[in-house]
Ligand SMILES: O=C(O)CCC(=O)C(=O)O
């Protein structure tokens with residue numbers, strides 16, 4: 001495992017009165033070096049160990065040699081073709097009751113979803129999940145994720161009056177097992193590693209060409225009794241148009257998620273409800 005160079009700028013903290021784009025908004029973050037995991041490594045044990053460390057310490061990491069390199073560029077090209085259309089054309093694909101389809105800006109800044117089979121992204125996700133399973137001393141196939149959504153996200157450059165504090169996406173954690181994220185390189189994504197700390201510290205997640213960002217979801221946090229982190233993150237506006245693609249991996253809706261035995265003990269009992277219905 002290597003660590004991404006913490007090449008980011010150190011700007012003023014959120015709430016500074018002065019500052020112009022991109023300093024004022026993007027500058028809310030400290031710089032951050034997240035772990036980088038090479039999925040093509042032949043040393044399975046060492047890779048699983050790296051993944052575990054990243055999940056425990058950050059809940060966020062990069063993967064390289066993930067097998068979906070060409071695909072991501074194609075999806076970005078299709079995404080910008082779609083979002084560049086007139087609103088009327090996009091509204092023809094308005095989100096349906098199953099949350100599939102177009103979500104106009106302001107209606108829900110976390111939910112512009114699009115159905116996609118994403119077989120290669122699914123293969124990448126499964127590879128990461130098998131490493132996670134091995135790192136928890138489970139069978140490589142332990143985590144089944146038959147449900148997945150691809151979300152094409154477009155953050156317009158200009159601020160919208162309805163935006164709350166200029167957030168492209170307000171602070172949240174993802175609720176599934178894990179998320180694969182590709183961005184077009186425009187900054188804005190930030191994580192908060194200690195959500196209960198006051199004031200919160202937000203760190204910029206930098207772009208690494210060709211890498212995917214992986215983030216642990218609430219379900220995996222629950223499964224591991226909070227040993228793995230589902231880390232709070234957000235997207236701040238940087239005064240520049242931004243595209244990203246998020247691929248969310250979920251379990252079967254009727255699966256019972258129970259704290260893993262290896263993650264609890266008498267000294268460390270399951271946090272929250274032991275049995276959790278998704
Ligand atoms: O656009 C991004 O970089 C992050 C998107 C995100 O966090 C989400 O859709 O859950």
Ligand SMILES: [Fe+2]
Pocket residue numbers: 172173174233
């Ligand atoms: Fe998210």
